[in-house]
Amino acid sequence: MNFQQLRSIREAARRGYNLTEVANVLFTSQPGVSRQIRELEEELGVEIFERNGKRLVGLTEPGKGILQIIERLLREAENLRQAGQEYSGEDSGTLTVATTHTQARYALPRVVPSFRNDYPKVRIALQQSSPEHIAEWVISGKADVGIATEGLSQFEELVSFPCYRWHHVVVVPEGHPLAKAGSLTLQELAAYPLITYDSGFTGRGHIDQAFREAGLETDIVLTAMDSDVIRQYVSLGLGVGLVAEMAMEHNGNHGLQAIGAKHLFAPNVTRIAVRRGAYLRSYIYDFILRLSPELTRTDIEQALSPRGEV
Numbered sequence: 001m002n003f004q005q006l007r008s009i010r011e012a013a014r015r016g017y018n019l020t021e022v023a024n025v026l027f028t029s030q031p032g033v034s035r036q037i038r039e040l041e042e043e044l045g046v047e048i049f050e051r052n053g054k055r056l057v058g059l060t061e062p063g064k065g066i067l068q069i070i071e072r073l074l075r076e077a078e079n080l081r082q083a084g085q086e087y088s089g090e091d092s093g094t095l096t097v098a099t100t101h102t103q104a105r106y107a108l109p110r111v112v113p114s115f116r117n118d119y120p121k122v123r124i125a126l127q128q129s130s131p132e133h134i135a136e137w138v139i140s141g142k143a144d145v146g147i148a149t150e151g152l153s154q155f156e157e158l159v160s161f162p163c164y165r166w167h168h169v170v171v172v173p174e175g176h177p178l179a180k181a182g183s184l185t186l187q188e189l190a191a192y193p194l195i196t197y198d199s200g201f202t203g204r205g206h207i208d209q210a211f212r213e214a215g216l217e218t219d220i221v222l223t224a225m226d227s228d229v230i231r232q233y234v235s236l237g238l239g240v241g242l243v244a245e246m247a248m249e250h251n252g253n254h255g256l257q258a259i260g261a262k263h264l265f266a267p268n269v270t271r272i273a274v275r276r277g278a279y280l281r282s283y284i285y286d287f288i289l290r291l292s293p294e295l296t297r298t299d300i301e302q303a304l305s306p307r308g309e310v
Contacts (some may be wrong), residue, residue, distance in 0.1 A: 001043060002030075003077065003310065007072045008036040009048060013067055014140070017049070017056035038045065075277060078141060092121035097285060098134040098143035101226045102202045103270060106246040107147070111290040119283045130225070130301070131200055138275050144284055145274055147291070149203050152273040159303045160273035163291045167267055168203060169248055170259040171234050171241035178240065179257050186214045186264055193239035195223040195230050202227070202244055203268035210265050231256060244268075 006025055012033070015021040021029045034054075041048050048063035059067060067167050099108065100205045104126050112124060127143055128135075131151040136142040139157045152160040170189065181188060190211060197204045211218050221239050224230050227247035234241035235255060248258040267303055272291050274280060285297050 001040065003034045003074070004072055005040040008033050009040065009067065010074060012037065012049070012056060013059060017058070019056065075141070075275070078279075093281060093283070094123045094125055095145075095148060095284060096125045096127065096143045097145055097287075098137040099128060099147040100131065100134070100202060101128050102244050102247065103149075104128055104146045105227070106244070106249075107270060107291075111287070112190050115283075115287055115290060118286070122283050124237075130198075135273070138273055141275065141278075144278075144280075145272055145287065147270065147272050148204055149268050149270050150200060152271045155176070155273075157276055158273040159276050160271040161288065161292045161295055161300070162273050163270045165267045165269050166203075166242070167245050167260075167262045168207065168242050168265050169233060169245045170261050171243055171248065171256050172259065173235060173237065173254055174257050175259070176240075179259060184259055184261065184264065185212060187214055189240065189264070190214075190216040191205070193219045194242060195222045195224075195233050195239040196220060196242035197230070198223045198225055201225055203265070206266040206268060207242055218238050278304070280304070 004026070011022040011025050012019065019030045021032045022033050027032065037049065037056075043083060044066070046062045046066070047060050048066055050058040050060055050063075097108070108126070110208050116122075116124070127137060129137070131148040134143070134146040135152055135155050135158060138146040139155065146158070147163070152158060170178065170184060178184060178188060180190070196207060197206075199205075219239075222230075222233055223231075227243045230241045230243050231247065231254075233239070241256075242261070245258070248256075252257065272288055274284070274288070280300070285300060288300060289295055289297065
């Protein structure tokens with residue numbers, strides 16, 4: 001039994017049993033992957049995969065249990081490597097952060113410069129995607145931490161911590177009728193075409209929920225992942241924008257005006273997540289604490305323990 005066999009099993013399950021993709025990921029050949037899988041099955045005396053001819057089509061019942069063990073073994077192997085680097089005094093490495101565009105653009109700049117100053121040998125790799133993909137990357141070990149507003153607390157494989165609360169604002173061109181109104185209402189807002197985030201991004205769920213609970217139909221004419229894109233199309237007159245407040249706080253107005261909407265939509269909480277059971281290097285703890293200063297390292301360690309609570 002060896003780690004290459006274990007990785008072949010894990011990647012085959014992850015890649016939808018496509019051995020060509022598995023071979024590419026593991027930098028080997030498809031026959032080599034097939035051999036690694038067959039050798040482990042023969043050693044264990046059980047078939048891990050269901051087959052249609054020579055093609056893998058699924059996991060057997062024993063295979064499902066074996067895959068869970070393999071996942072744990074490979075996680076612990078990675079933890080062992082991380083621990084070795086930590087205790088050898090090596091203060092270099094790569095911190096891979098999976099996050100949304102909004103967090104990368106507006107939240108992380110307040111912590112990354114000071115972090116880099118304290119850890120000049122640590123390279124930071126930012127990966128931007130949807131909250132669902134962010135969670136998948138952290139769970140699979142492709143990212144060390146994930147940062148997003150929605151969804152991270154819903155995965156049992158992750159431990160997440162609150163970073164900060166924020167609200168949406170309404171964005172209109174200067175001189176727009178909504179800017180001249182008093183306290184803005186959902187009814188007034190629903191009368192205009194809207195431009196906001198894609199579903200699942202940056203608190204979009206709270207926007208939809210507010211209109212739904214008010215019994216109001218909305219005309220969302222354009223959605224995007226990027227706050228700057230939303231602002232651009234508002235400036236072109238396509239509709240009224242709904243964006244994260246920090247997207248307006250850290251940009252020039254450029255002919256746009258922000259209208260407070262705290263009374264219209266529920267507040268949002270940005271969270272930072274790590275894989276449950278992961279060994280964290282000291283600089284990862286430090287990075288988390290910079291985003292969640294109310295936490296302590298002990299809080300994080302307790303949450304990561306088998307009986308810990310988030």
